[in-house]
Amino acid sequence: MTQLRRAIGLRTVISTGAGMALATVTYVSFIQVASYLTGNSAWIAILVSGLMAIFAGSCFAELNSMYPTAAGIKLFIERAFGERTAIIISGVYVLGQLAIVGAEIFILSQAISQGFTAIPPVVWAALFVLLLLYLNFRGINFAGLAQDILAYTMFAGLILISIYGLYTIDFHIENPLTIGSMDGFIQAVAIGISCFIAFEWVITVSEEVVDVKLVPRGMMIALGLLAVTYALFSTAMTSVLGWDQLLPVLAPEGLPIPHVLYGKYLLGGFGLYFMIIMGLLASLTSLNAGIMTASRFVYAMARDWSLPRFLARLHPRYATPWVAMLAVLLYCAIMTIYGFVTRYVLSMILIIAAAECLIYVVMALAVIRLRYKEPDKERSFKLPGGIIIPVIVVIVYGIVAGFILFGPMRPEDVMDQRICLFFIIGLFALNSLYVFTIWPRLRTKYKKIADERVPRRRRREGASTDSGRDR
Template sequence: MTSPPALSRRLGLTDATLIGLGSMIGAGVFAAFSPAAQAAGNGLLIGLAIAAVVALGNATSTAQLAAVYPVAGGAYVYGRERLGPWWGFLAGWGFVIGKTASCAAMAMTFAAYAAPAGWERPVAIVAVLGLAGVNLLGITRTALATRILVAIVLVVLAGVVAAGAASGLPALSAPLDLVASGPYGILQSAGLLFFAFAGYARVATLGEEVVDPARTIPRAVVLALGLAVVVYAAVAVAVLGMLGSAGTAASATPLEDAVEAAGWGWAGPVVRLGAAAASLGALLALIAGIGRTTLAMAREGDLPRWLAAVHPRYSVPHRAEIVLAVVVCAVIAVVDLRGAIGFSSFGVLVYYLVANAAALTQPSVQRRFPRVLAVTGGAGCLALVATLPWGSIAVGAAVLVIGVAYRFLSRGRSAPNTHPET
């Protein structure tokens, strides 16, 4: 079998770090605080710390695996190589369903900031269709576009933090009750906030395009995660300090409402611009990434093979991206933002659970981080899944079972465990 052409290795440490950072501080920072406050109130600050610890375990496992398997596909590849085809399928299917919900969440976040009241869902659907059309023409995000996106979002978030500092953070003047919602509420907020951290694996999925991947990917993943944690903590304190936990929970646009509460009404449109840009940038990248993962799974027979078609002119997985756009529009029509975030977290946590299990099988010569981090990441994934909203768990489990049933029926119990060359 003829191997496809290899991708060019052009991404150095700076670009790889910025891609990871851009994936984490995109639209998630504008969307995740409201549902997290609904779950835990001020306890979302503890939830943020828990999500960061779980993310560290997952990130180091992913980076360690990517250094050994620097190819596109992420945990889908790692699961197949270290644990077997079924585990690879669970990771890939978890990624596809989780990131499909992320697409819906990004589109709805864009609409929350950009659409007139009552028009949020139609505007979100138009955004999905428009960006799917862009992807079908072969347009993907480049390192330069990522630099621009990160710069815009960081400027906007710095403005939010500055507004909080100028206001004196009145809601934080009295001692905070961080545990009023109890352990369950705090863990549920951690699961919802994990949605915003999940972009650090983007560096690993670009493994074929990173210079010196064995050295660059682990460093870039850890650097990007560390910077994202600092940014998220600062924004969380600022928003809670200006709106309080009740105001944060009740707001569809908490960052905009926060700067207005601080008396910076002029900054509201700037926040809206930043949220819209971050949402559209994340949505564009997600559509392209899911299309590629779907293509890889279809080539292996883990999804219908007709989804593996590549457009002869534009060289994109056009069938996969068209189907994705239709599914995302359907999700937008029937699911609210919190439901989309919860479902996304379910799928992504399954993905990282497989990545941690795969990392635990690596021999010591391949190990770059202590095994306890992989154990922490895996245990954290299980705990956060268990505390997600029950509706998200039920729907996520049902969709996961559907995927397993499809693979079982299409390949048969006695199908050989082959690893075709890719």
């Protein structure tokens, strides 16, 4: 089989999956997770979330082995449930996931302004949005070796500072196994899911790997790396810093930057700037790739006649889909403004977690459906045990989604939960309305334009026949 000149290997598959998931908002999620548990046991909830993500990831792996393409998620849903469902679900998923941008930029700007106090957070946020705009405009992405260096540096840094933190307290962790009530534990696991957001985007490298089997393998290793690093870091952070320091992090008027507080507490000024740089790198790599993927998704949908054609306009110099990119960045800017105005960071975390649960459930259902619909289609990776794992994923993530949207919350978090519920319902309503009203007309209109064009191949063949006849 012919190999590509620049095919990527397992190392980059892992760094892509793990690097996409690591974001600054994750540190706040750790504290949210811990706040729902009695002891210092956030690590248990995070490992459970990671284990669940491995189950969900294995469903992605089977689907990806059937259709190894960057266009995966929409294609999987379309093959299983049809195009309308695919557009609605992928629309809710992409827009729900992009809520992370609001939370991420809000938290990042708060963190940076701790190190550079002369400039207010809102200015940092605006600068960061402009930087993302520039990188996307030019089509600059961190891929291959650059992605490897950034991702592995961040993970090594986090592991080292976690171990150092635990060393300063003689590895004495209070109540590491006490989880408290089951309701609290399930809610903690639900929030923990947001820590693994976007690991599945590793499938976008399916078309550039040496061997497509590396994608499922890399996905599982990335999830393992994330789960272990997160468990270690959250335990260190909640053990070293007391709740008197951590609780204000969760208050709307508090600073949502526990990682910066942790770095400063441990290593003073060096720790402060170290954590700011770590956060900046994490945000830059994950958001840049996320926005680029989302804008290309919008572009592809416009080229596919599923969205208005103007969204597929290309920049005349850089060949980037600039209108789609501006639309995505505008949405992200609105989410960022929402973060600054309301400071309801948890609501954005819950939206992301709900969008993730939705896509995991749909992917598991797609595995089940395609097992019956396309039984003979080649699968280089097939889940063992028939449909047991997908059924488990549907049940478990269904329960978790129910907890996110309707489960018992602390009184101060109820508003965040309501916002999340109405946001998700709103996304479904908007996408459904679009698919059942605008989309059919759009398709008909573009199809008519395409049909009016005489096929060039036939025209050419016709011309040859005519000229032959003339002779």
